[in-house]
Amino acid sequence: MELTGAEILVQCLKEEGVEYLFGYPGGAVLHIYDALYKQEDVKHILVRHEQAATHAADGYARSTGKPGAVLVTSGPGATNAVTGIATAYMDSIPMVVITGQVPTSLIGNDAFQECDSIGITRPIVKHNFLVKDISDLAETIKKAFYVATTGRPGPVVVDVPKDVTGATAKYSYPKEIKMRSYNPVTKGHIGQIKKAVELILSAKKPMIYSGGGVILGEGSGQLIEFAQSLGYPVTNTLMGLGAYPATDKQFVGMLGMHGTYEANMGMHHCDVLIAIGARFDDRVTGNLEKFCPDAKIVHVDVDPASIAKTVKVDVPIVGEVAVVLDALIKQIGLSESKVDTSALEIWWQQIDVWRAQDCLKFDTESDKIKPQAAIKKVYELTKGDAYVTSDVGQHQMWAAQYYPFDKPRRWINSGGLGTMGFGLPAAMGVQLAHPGHSVVCITGESSIQMCIQELATCLQYGLPIKILNLNNGFMGMVRQWQEFFYDKRYSQSVMSVLPDFVALVESYGHVGIRVEKPEDLDAALDAAFNQHKDRLVFLDVITDPDENVYPMVPAGAGLNEMVLV
């Protein structure tokens, strides 16, 4: 059967099971939009800015585990998508981004809306392809989804010139794809697994440090089984929250710059560190010279380049997290060594002493709204079962600290790139993937303005997202650093001009509620989550502008050198 390139492209997306294609039309993709118009399987979501298309696809991917799909035009369409592609890249999110390109005959001629999309996106994608010939199109799309979703996942860009989508060719979709240059490792080396188990069982002060890789690799069930069979304490990174149930007694909280005292002290004093699907990011390790000084380290990761990148490890295991954890669990059963329960008991007593510091306590008597309290109320109201997206800054850290996640894929935030503007569009992707489920976007007055145009998209598709705007009139995290390290010179971090958010969201057709006093919070949340269940509600919550995120590991310090309050 002869199809146009545009039809082939849409057909390929169907074959890949793409439910939603987030995009924005333009000259170079008009053929594709025409092909989309003639079918109903792939539902197109029209965003208001291409950055939001990538974040929405990203949110969809993070909350489902399925790859996100994006379609943008050439030139500015592609460059606007760059921030979202980089965001997905830093957090290893599977995504396929189709960028239109000027016709092949014009490439390199500085044509209208031309840019070198392949060159621009090269450092922020797992891989990218330029399709110069229609006969390569279907196979390239297959490869794109294959590369994006296997191994360490990541975004893949496919740049498709307009003449390729206009040409016709015979269509057949490859059932399988093999690439001689790309063969991700799945199973861990059995020798390494045996070594790891002996080390793990020899521990007197163990710590399990797990990251986003456990969520991406669908290894949460295995992590729980592994940790509970050992009885060892577990800490999660910002990206790993939810992989281990936060309300379980073995969970010691998030670690790192704004992690809990018990998690960071536990890291610092442990003798065996079991790192699973985590990459020893600088926000996690603090000063590398002071990191885990007494620990032997086991590191499980699907990406060999993540191992020994910043921290030397004793037993590296390359493989898929779930597969390796299964093998570790099995090997623990086979091993003659056993957990040193008496040493473990002493270790837990020590951890409980650190825990008793209650490092996340905050003033509950204040006459101003404390952001922590607002998040705790959202937690209670949603019974801890909402999908929570966030932007970047203080509110992000508070959400991570005060909304304990018991399930993976519930906490959706830009951890690696730290992209302000991520939260609202990501929530759109999450809500589309999970209709009927509570989706909350925890944001701040500065972040929300970076993609606020998406309120229109939310109305168009009837997305009843609840936006908790923690409005302290500052770029809070910038203000916090300026307070601590720049002698309170609040250079350009004051949001002195803000819109009337209630009027703004109402003009977009949504419900806006301003909350200024702690005693009004309950009623406002009830209105958002119960009375206006089916509508987008924007809660503009005026919070205490002096509140800071604690505890904190200052830059250059070790994890044991936290500032508590």
Added chain:
Amino acid sequence: MQHIVSILMENESGALSRVAGLFSARGYNIESLTVAPTDDSSLSRMTLVTSGTDDIVEQILKQLNKLVDVIKLVDLTESPHIEREMMLIKVEAVGESRAEVKRLVDIFRGNIIDVTDTTYTVELTGPGERLDAFLQSLSSISIHEVVRSGAMGISRGEKVLGL
């Protein structure tokens, strides 16, 4: 320490820039880089000379391996290998220096491949060090132009970097 990394990769447009981009993005050194298709036109063979501590070189090898276009690679410096580089050099050749250049070229087993009344163009192949030594020996001669290919390498013995 200097490392010679030999890379077998898909002969796709943009493959070279992925490697070059990786080095600039991550702040690694590239001392030289040569690339050309092999007997199988779908494959490119690249030789890259880099330097760094063992930790950095380990990361370089891992990051290169992670590139989707890279099929295989080897750090040639880890085992016996042969390194060759070609240099083309145009020097002044007048008066006494004309004979002197000829003598030096013979000593270094190079070839004079082009001649004018005032210049010689010399071709010299060998390990980089030999090319350096030749350049040093020309210290009293006026050099007009130097073109070096960058190193290429291959393992000694039966070891093969192939599919």
